[in-house]
Amino acid sequence: MDxxxxxxxxxxxxxxxxxxxxxRADRDVPPADEIDEVSxxxxxxxxxxxxxxxxxxNTPEKPPLGEIEPEDCVGVDLGITSxxxxxxxxxxxxxxxxxxYDRYAREQRKLDRKEHGSxxxxxxxxxxxxxxxxxxxxxxxxxxxxxxxxxxxxDVVAVEDLDVKPMLETSQNAKNKQDAAWSRxxxxxxxxxxxxxxxxxxxxxxxxxxxCAVCGVETAKPIWVREHSxxxxxxxxxxxxxxxxxxxxxxxxxxxxxxxxxxxxxTALPTLTPHREEVGAKRVVEAGSPGA
Numbered sequence: 001m002d003x004x005x006x007x008x009x010x011x012x013x014x015x016x017x018x019x020x021x022x023x024r025a026d027r028d029v030p031p032a033d034e035i036d037e038v039s040x041x042x043x044x045x046x047x048x049x050x051x052x053x054x055x056x057x058n059t060p061e062k063p064p065l066g067e068i069e070p071e072d073c074v075g076v077d078l079g080i081t082s083x084x085x086x087x088x089x090x091x092x093x094x095x096x097x098x099x100x101y102d103r104y105a106r107e108q109r110k111l112d113r114k115e116h117g118s119x120x121x122x123x124x125x126x127x128x129x130x131x132x133x134x135x136x137x138x139x140x141x142x143x144x145x146x147x148x149x150x151x152x153x154x155d156v157v158a159v160e161d162l163d164v165k166p167m168l169e170t171s172q173n174a175k176n177k178q179d180a181a182w183s184r185x186x187x188x189x190x191x192x193x194x195x196x197x198x199x200x201x202x203x204x205x206x207x208x209x210x211x212c213a214v215c216g217v218e219t220a221k222p223i224w225v226r227e228h229s230x231x232x233x234x235x236x237x238x239x240x241x242x243x244x245x246x247x248x249x250x251x252x253x254x255x256x257x258x259x260x261x262x263x264x265x266x267t268a269l270p271t272l273t274p275h276r277e278e279v280g281a282k283r284v285v286e287a288g289s290p291g292a
Contacts, residue, residue: 002020010025023050023144046129073154087247150198201254
């Protein structure tokens with residue numbers, strides 16, 4: 001590894017049987033003796049990427065549950081009308097990828113008009129791959145920033161453990177759910193939780209929207225009904241907010257906290273949450289966190 005290239009954005013890397021080549025780095029590159037593995041990958045766009053694998057030592061320990069304050073616990077509902085909705089009544093919008101999909105569709109139509117296998121077809125195929133990659137990168141960047149914010153802002157994050165495959169097979173809105181890529185979002189959340197010393201607990205999503213977060217009575221409601229109104233205790237909340245509170249209840253219970261006065265669950269979920277904050281997707285992309 002040669003860091004003396006005259007440009008901080010680039011390093012020179014030498015691999016046996018391949019030789020030296022220049023790499024544009026998106027983060028600080030460790031010394032050669034700290035690199036455990038190097039992977040080379042050629043994308044469909046024709047570009048090459050290098051991944052460097054290193055070992056991380058002395059990761060922070062997760063704080064004891066008894067020492068966690070109520071305000072450091074959050075439940076996360078993976079939303080339909082929003083990307084996520086938290087038990088603190090924070091709603092983060094989904095990404096608007098309409099322009100990216102329009103570009104992808106245009107490039108795909110151009111490809112269909114080319115003679116398969118010709119030079120022009122190959123050039124256009126790369127443009128299609130680039131348009132598809134732009135969508136993938138934007139979603140991934142969005143997920144990285146959201147998950148980083150969650151694990152650095154809270155000590156306990158409870159989230160739905162969604163089975164995405166049946167949702168994609170049965171939903172008429174499958175493309176949007178696939179864009180959301182919940183499985184990758186959960187993987188990033190768990191991975192970063194270990195790096196930052198945060199408890200992440202996945203819970204079963206069944207019944208989280210039906211069950212009242214105050215008394216526990218279930219009330220069936222169709223998907224278009226966005227408000228929760230309990231016939232038993234009279235509690236009213238937004239549908240996603242009520243679900244996020246139930247997710248936090250279940251997460252704390254699985255962690256061994258349960259519903260008792262000695263744990264943060266009772267005070268972490270106030271009965272009334274009058275203030276709702278909405279965060280646009282653009283703010284997440286530009287600033288890096290919904291709280292910025």
